[in-house]
Amino acid sequence: MGSMDALLSNGYNNSHRAFLQALLAHGTVTFEQLQSILAAIFNVANGGDGETRPDQVTQEDVQAYLEIASDAASLFDYEIRSTVHQLTKQRIYSLVNTTSDPQTQLATTYNPEELSFIKRVLDGMFDKYNTPRMEALAITEMQAIKFARPNRRQSQSQMDGDEEAPTQTSTDKGLKHSEVENVLASLLEGGWFEKSKDGFYAVTPRALLELRPWLIDMYNDPDAGPDEWQRIKFCEACKDIVTMGLRCSEPNCTLRLHDMCQEAFWRARRTGSCIKCSREWTGAHFVGERAVTMTEAYRRGRRRSGGRRSTLADEVIQQQADDAEQQEALEEESVDEDQGDE
Ligand SMILES: [Zn+2]
Ligand SMILES: [Zn+2]
Known part of the structure; x- marks a missing residue:
């Protein structure tokens, strides 16, 4: 109850509720998606009095809504977490259930x-x-x-x-x-x-x-x-x-x-x-x-098949495993025979 009071004194209102519902529906969103969600919410709240474009929604707007939504979500054992994609570096925001594990979900x-x-x-x-x-x-x-x-x-x-x-x-x-x-x-x-x-x-x-x-x-x-x-x-x-x-x-x-x-x-x-x-x-x-995909064998295979060979990855992985096995056998042999030359 205390946290609900705190929320209300934070000014939790219909726009925050709509924001949280949009997050729930999406699961995971990018910053740009958050801007679009907020622009739509602002426009509804505005009653058609001046249109907000997504790119006019600032980092501060997003941050403010994330904080209040996060407080509200915690009442239902959810938390908004953020991370970046390892390759694209794109930041994502995700509503994560803090009590149930992924298997349960x-x-x-x-x-x-x-x-x-x-x-x-x-x-x-x-x-x-x-x-x-x-x-x-x-x-x-x-x-x-x-x-x-x-x-x-x-x-x-x-x-x-x-x-x-x-x-x-x-x-x-x-x-x-x-x-x-x-x-x-x-x-x-x-x-x-x-x-x-x-x-x-x-x-x-x-x-x-x-x-x-x-x-x-x-x-x-x-x-x-x-x-x-x-x-x-x-x-x-x-x-x-x-x-x-x-x-x-x-x-x-x-x-x-x-x-x-x-x-x-x-x-x-x-x-x-x-x-x-x-x-x-x-x-x-x-x-x-x-x-x-960066192996020579894979790239050669793709060039030859025009990228249409669905078994290519398997072939490359199998070939690599065979090579590794051969390599290990060779190494063992040379240890056994204690040879210095080839
Ligand atoms: Zn790192
Ligand atoms: Zn190293």
């Missing part, structure tokens, strides 16, 4: 089969397609379709070929092809996933805001040392999660940076060498879909 939208498919897709992004040598952290629709049905194989990323393992003898029959497409489309619409022009699905800034504790809990080893490779990685500069960014060229090194964080980071250090392993920092080794 998703459970109101999806049935159990769909939920377990979503979990398999997340396992794909954060486990199967996220290895020390290739941290794609994104999956194509083709790859997602392979997760349509539950697999007997556990999510331990064993590289034991591509053959379809028999499905579990459980009631979970998985999803049909068209259902997979629908769930992916609705995850895009719901603001959980985004799709790149190369056709990769990845988690959005909003998803990272909400899923952060769950992702760390689910995919990282709490007993790992500070320099051990982990599935969820953090930017050395801003300490936020990196799912799209840059990495050290040494596969065993754990230095990761966002594109937008790297310049200031290296300028302050006056060096071009990795501060963890002292290898030269290339700025051309990637976390995210570019780990796949």
